[in-house]
Each structure stands twice: as structure tokens, then as C-alpha cells.
Amino acid sequence: MYTYLVINSDSQLSVMVAQWKQQGIKVLAMDFEGEFNLHIYGEHLCLIQLYDGSSFYLIDPFKVSPPSLKAFLEDSEIEKIMFDCASDSALVRKEFGIFLENIYDIRVPALAIGYTGNLSGLVEKYLGEQEEKPTGSKKKNQMTNWLSRPLKDDQVQYALSDVAHLFALKEILQTAIEEKGLAVQVAVTMKTIAKPKGPDKPGWTKFASWKFLGKEEKIYLKHFFIVRDTLARKYNVPAVRILDKHILLDLAKNVPSDAQGFQPFCYRSGMSSKQELVNLLLQARENAVTELQDA
Template sequence: MYDYSIIDSDTKLDGMLKFWQEHHITTVAMDFEGEFNLHIYGEHLCLVQLFDGVRYFLVDPFAVTAAALKRLLEAPDLVKIMFDCASDASLVRKEFGIMLKSVYDVRLTAQLLGYEGNLSGLIARCLHIPEPTGKKSNQMANWLTRPLRDKLIEYALSDVEHLFAIREILDKEALEKGLSQKVADGQKQVALPKGPDKPGWEKLNGYRYLSQGERVYLKWFFEARDMLAKELNVPSVRVMEKKFLIDMAKQVPDDERAFRALARHADRKIEDALVALLMVAKEGALKQLGSMR
């Protein structure tokens, strides 16, 4: 069992930052847990785990302000050791407008050294600690709940426990292989977006194979589905599965009956609302296509 402190106010978060500054702590290990359209609509930061080499901290994003999170995550003089920071950086950028700064991503260094696996595998590679079982269920857990179960807290903190040691080992290997400068250059860019954030419909399997017209229909149908999911605060897939959006874009339903065949739902009220939105979306797509001619 880890000994940790809960950071559930701006005062506590600022106190933590002040303690690190006064004790010349300039590097911490960090990881996030989030909600990604599994239990409610949208993507949400649910937990920030921190380890300063001695003490563990859990920052509750629901109990601190975005401004306080920004002071932590954008602190230029506080290096944050992470594993695969891309999705975490994207999450806080979209939700709070926060740009992660001063990140050292051990995954980038590991990749330059030829490793392509996950964090558990990297721990096993560097520290010879066997990979744990059952991590998938923890990743799929509902991190929105409070209080968090002890099992989830243990899992969350285990992800930051070994990051200091892993960095030290990988940096030594990179130095031996003459890769230190390449690592340093890569770390400067690692938390930055690789390009514009893609809208959700462009991430669907099969999007790249759609014609221009089909892509327009998909955009409108996707946004109609998400509008209802957001209103109901449920994962989008519980309103309509992704594959049906692609099917509708390829073969646009002719009438309400055809839409209803694809939009069947156990809850008739949800089905009725979805069909109505999809029919309006079809008209919107037709108008957009007409303006493109």
C-alpha cells in the first residue's frame, strides 16, 4: 500500500508546488487517468498521479480549478517524467486549453532504443519486475467515481512508481549508443500536437476510403448522434454504433423508415429523437453539398 496525499483544493496544490520549490525538487513522475466515452459523454481528466521520488500525490481535477492545474502542468521549471504522453497532452489541451510543458517521455527514449511495448513491458525490461495481470480492467474502470476504490488507487500510483528508475536506465543506454542528443531533441517536441486535432468522424475506421460526398454525410450524421449523446450524457456508442454512421454515409437512407432501421434502440424515445436528428442532418448535408457544386 502506497502512502500518498490527496490534493483536493487549489491551496493544497499550490502548497505542493511551493514545497517542491523550497526543497529544490525539479523533477516528478506523472500520469493521468481519464474517462474516454465509456461511462458518460466525452473525454474528461479524472486523476493526476505524481511521485517526487519520495512522496506520492493524487490530484483530484474535480476539486481544483483549471487555473491551478495549469500552474502544475505548464510549470516550465518542473520536469514531468511520463510514459506515452501524447493522449494525456491531447486530453488537457482539449478540455482545459492547457499545454503540457517540460515533459520527459520515457517511451520516446525507449523507442529510439528499439522498444515498442507498453509501460508494464518496459518495467519488466528495465527493472526485471514481472508484468502484472488484470491491468485492462483497471484501465476500463469508472475513474469518475468518488471515493476511488483502494484497488484503483494502487493501480494508478503503480504507473508512476518506477518512472525515475526507468529514465535513469534508458538515459544510460542512450548515452552508450550515442543517442543522447537525439533523445534531447525529441523530448523538446514530445508533448506538442503533431498537427491539428482531427474531429471525431475523421478518426472512424473507413473514413479514408469515403468519397468527398460521403464524408460530408458522415460529418453531419456523426454530429447529430453526438448532439443527442451529449444531451443524454451517455457514451456516443450507446446512442448509435460507429459502423452504422459509416453505413449511412455510404448509402444514405431515403426516408424515416430507412433511418429507423439503422437507428433501432431499446429506448423508443431515444430512437425517435435520433431519427429526427438524422433526418435534419441529411438535409444539412444536402445543402452543404449543393453549395460545393
């Protein structure tokens, strides 16, 4: 069982950062837990787990203000060891405008020496330990509600286990890449690993089959996606509760001509919002037709 300190105020975080620096602690292991359109609308940072090599900490982002989070996460004097930081860096960038600084992503050296698996596999491979997650499978915990407070102890133990081995793995992987002459290449990649690769793409372009759609299908998908997003935000529900991605694609490929044609696609919505969804989809269809005519 991991013992830990909860950081739940701006002043507490400020004091903790100052203490780390005074003690010469310039490296922390870090991971995030978030909400990704599973229980409410949108993506939200729910927890930050930290390990300084001897003690564990939890930052509650519901209690610590965005400016304080930004000051800490963008502090270039403190290196943060993470594993596969891409989704976490995107999360805080989109939600708070935070750009992670001084990140050492151990997935980079792992990939450099040919390892393509997950963190648990990395721990087992290089540390000879098979992690026993307190509540079962990783998938189960990824589906858990990290928005809830207070967090259950098994949630906390699961979250902290993701930072417990990062220091040891970093040391092992650094030695491995140095032996293979890959240290310079890894260092170059690390400089931009937490940075966006370009402008954030609209959600409708992230469908796996996007590149295979025709011009008209792409335009219809865009307008139907915007409808789904608008209603999900309005009612603060996961977007899939309005229309799932398979239905959106089906609508884009087989566009109904009238309200009756849209009705069968709207079965996920409650009775109170079903007609609203149908009306919005009809308007989206007209918007798409207008865009096609103007193209």
C-alpha cells in the first residue's frame, strides 16, 4: 500500500514545490487520471499523481487553480518523468492552455530499443515485477469515474502504481540507449515530446475512416458531428449518449431526406431531446448542402 499526501490548495502546492527545490529534488515521476467523455461531456483533468523517489503525492485539480497548475506543470526547473505523455499533454493544453515543460517520457527510449508495449509490460520486462492492480484490469480502471470525490482507496492505489516505477525504469532505459549509441537521438526527440505536432484537428477528422470518405460524406459528417457535440455540451452528457460514431458515419454515407428518415438514428436520445436532435440534424443537412453548393 502506498502512503501519500494530498495537495488540495494553491498555497500547499506552492510550498511543496519550494520544499522540493530547497531539498535539491529536481525530478518527479508524474501521471494523470482524467475523464474522457465517459460520464459527462468533454475531457477533464481529474488527478495528478507524483512520486519524488521516496514519497507519493496527489494533486487535486478540482481544488488547485489552473494558474497554479500551469506554474507547476510549466516549471522548466523540475523534470517530470512520464510514460506516453501524448494524451496527458493534449488534455491540459486543451483544458487549461498548459504546455508541459521538461518532460522525460520513458516511452521514447523504450521505443528506441524496440519495446512497443504498455507500462505494466515494461515494469515486468525490466524490473521483474508483475504489477497487481488493486481493482483488477487496467481497462476497468480507465472506465472508472475519476470525477467522483472522495476517491476510493483502490482508485488511489491504482493511480499511484503508475508512478511508482518510473525512476527505476528511466535509469535502466538510459543505460540501454547509451550502450546502443542512441542517447543523442533520444535527447533530441525528448525536447519536443510534450509539444503539439501541429494545430489540434477537429473531432470529425479523427474518425479512423475519415481519409476514405468522399468529399460530400466528409462535409455531412462534419455538420452531423457538430450537432452531436452541441447537444452533448448542452446536456452535459457523453457524446456517445447522443449519437455513437458508427451512427454518425452511417448518417454521412446515407443521408436521410426528411425528419422521418432521421428518427431511427436518434434512439439513444431521451424522449425530451429526440425531437430536438432530429430538428438539429435536419438543419445540419441543410447547412451541409449549402456548403457543398458554395464549394
